Amino acid sequence: MKGNVTHTLFAVLLIGLYSCKEDKYAEALSPEESIATFNIHENFEVKLFAAEPHIQDPVNLVFDEKGIAYAVEMPDYPYKPEEGKGKGVIKRLDDTDGDGVIDASTVYAEGLADATNLMPWKGGLLVTAAPHIYYLKDDDGDGVADSKTSVFTGFFENNSEAQITNLRLGIDNWIYAANNGQRSDVTFKDAPGEGPLQLRGADFRFRLDKGLFEKESGTAQFGQTFDDWGNKFFTQNTLHIQQTVIPNRYLERHGHLSSNSVNQNISDHELEMFQITPPPYWRAERTRRRNIQYQEQELNRVEYAEDHFTGASGGTVYDGGDFPEGFNGNIFTGEVAGNLVHRDVLAEDKESPTLIAKRASEELDKEFLASTDPWFRPVGFTVGPDGALFLVDFYRQHIETPVSIPDDLKEEMDFMHGMDRGRIYRIVPKSGVSETKVQDFSSLDSKTLVSHLAHKNGWWRTTAQRIILENPKAEYIPLLKDLLSNENPNAQLHALYLLESMGALEQGMVEEALESDNYGVRKNALMLAENFPKLKEKIAEKINDESPIVSLQAILSLGNYEDDFTINQLAKALIEKGENKWFRLGILSSNAGSGEAILKVLDEKYNFSGTEISWKEDYLKEVNHILEGKGIRAKAE
Structure with a gap:
C-alpha cells in the first residue's frame, strides 16, 4: 500500500512538473477578457476601439484632418526584415455603424520595413520606416496610397527598438522625430546640394513648409511628447521620463562644448513601478543568472526582473481637455514588460529650469492602469478628436529582442506568437468625453479654422495649425492677429508662431507676449x-x-x-x-x-x-x- 501511495505521489509530481513546463507562458485572452483584467483609476474606464482581425501588431495610431483613423502594424518585430520584403502595414480603420468600435479596415499601404509612426501631412501621411521617412498619398480617393516618396533617408536601421520614430508637430511649427541618438547620415530629397546631415547622439527635426532640417537635443527611444509650451519629454526603456533642457541650436553656436548631452531624468520616483503580473519565466531566470554572475565577479550591481521600469514606451502628454481636473498636461507612459500604464504629474522646479515628474497622490503605491494579462503591451498613446486617450496595445506573448535572451531560454519561446492579434482602446472618464463630430478641416472657412486654435482639445488645435501651415493664406493673418487677444494662452502661442511662419509677426506682438502672465508664453x-x-x-x-x-x-x-x-x-x-x-x-x-x-x-x-x-x-x-x-x-x- 505504501509503495502504491509513493508511486502515485511521484506520478502526480511528474505530471505537475510537466504541466509547469507546458504552462510557462500564458495564452492570449479575447479583448473583452483582457479588459476585465485591467485595474484602472476609479474615475476612468476602458472601451475597445479596434481589435483583430481589423488590426494586428499595432504600434501607432493617428487621426487625419477628417477624423479618420490610421494605424501602423509592425509584424516584422523583433526581427530585421529582408531587404525589400518588409511586412509593415498601414491601415485605415472605419466604424461604419457608429457604435464606437472599428468594424472595417482598408490596407492603405503595405510592404513597409520597420514602419513605426505616422503623421498626417497635406492629405497624405508621413511615415517613419528606417532608413527613410516616407510621404504616402492616396491620389485617386480609393483609400489606398498611390504614391510613395522618400523625403529623408539615411537613418540608422539595425535595431527595430532604436530607429527613427515618433513624429510630432511642435507648437513652433517644426516636426520632431525620435532618433535614439543613433549615428546616421541623413539626406533631404529637396536639398540634395546640402550634403548629408550627420546625426550623432541627437534627435531630428524638420520643416517641410520651409525646407529645413537639423539635429535636435535628446535621445528619445520610443516615446516623445511636448507639453503646451514646447517642453520636450521622452521615454527610454528604464528611464521612463526625461526632459531635454536646452535645444540643440544653442549648443552648437560655437561647436566646442565638451558635451551636448542635455537629458535630465525628471522623475522623483526613479525606476519604481507597481506591476500586478509576475515576471515571465525567461525574464526571472535570466535575472537570476545575471545576479549570480555579478556576485561571482564581486560587482556592486543588482538586476531586477519586476517592479522596476525596463520597457517604458510611448510617453504622451494628455491635452484632450475632457479628463477631470488635474489630468490635463499629465504624461501617460506604457510599460510593456510590466503590463501597465504609468501616469506622471508635472510640476515646476522652483530652483532649476526643469520640470519635476511626480506620482499623483492617489497613485503612490499603484499605477493608473495595471493588468494581470501578461500579453498586454501598451506601446503608445494618441489623444483623439473626441478627447479620449487612445491606447495602442501591441498584444504579443513575448516582447523583447531575442539577442538579449540566453539560447536555452529562447528554445521555449516563439517571438512571433500573437502576430495575428492587436488591440486599440479608448481610455475615457466615467463622466464621458466630447462627442463633437469632426468636419474636414481642409474645407473649413478661414474664420472657423483659425478659431479651432483656441479649442480645449490639443488635437483640434494642432490639426488647425497643420492645415494653416500646409496652405498659408493672407486671409489668415488678420484672424491670427485677433487671436492674440484671446484669453487662451495656447491660442496666443499658435497665433504668434503662425504669424511668424507667414512673415507677419511684428515686434510689438512679441513685446506684449513677453509680459504674459503665463510662463510658457513668455x-x-x-x-x-x-x-x-x-x-x-x-x-x-x-x-x-x-x-x-x-x-x-x-x-x-x-x-x-x-x-x-x-x-x-x-x-x-x-x-x-x-x-x-x-x-x-x-x-x-x-x-x-x-x-x-x-x-x-x-x-x-x-x-x-x-x-x-x-x-x-x-x-x-x-x-x-x-x-x-x-x-x-x-x-x-
Missing part, C-alpha cells in the same frame, strides 16, 4: 524675440524672471549676441545662477559667455579669480576647453 516669446534685435534689452530683463525656465531661455536667447552689453549681462547671470549646471551650460553655449572677454569682466566686477566658488573650477575648465577648440591658448585660471 518662454516662447523670448525665442521669437531673437528675430528682433531691438528687443535685446527686453530679453536681458527676463534673466530675472520668476520662472527658472524663462530665465534660462533669456540666457540662451541673449547668447546670440556678442557685444559688451551681452557679456556683462551673462557675467552677472553666471555669478547669480552659476551654481546650477543648466544655467552654466546655457551661458557657456554662447561665444559671449565662454570667451576671454567675460573672464575679464568676471575678474574686474566680481573678483572671480579670488573668490571661493564651488562650481568655479568646472566653469573655467570648460572655458579652457572651448578656447582650445577655437585655437586660442587657454587663459582661464
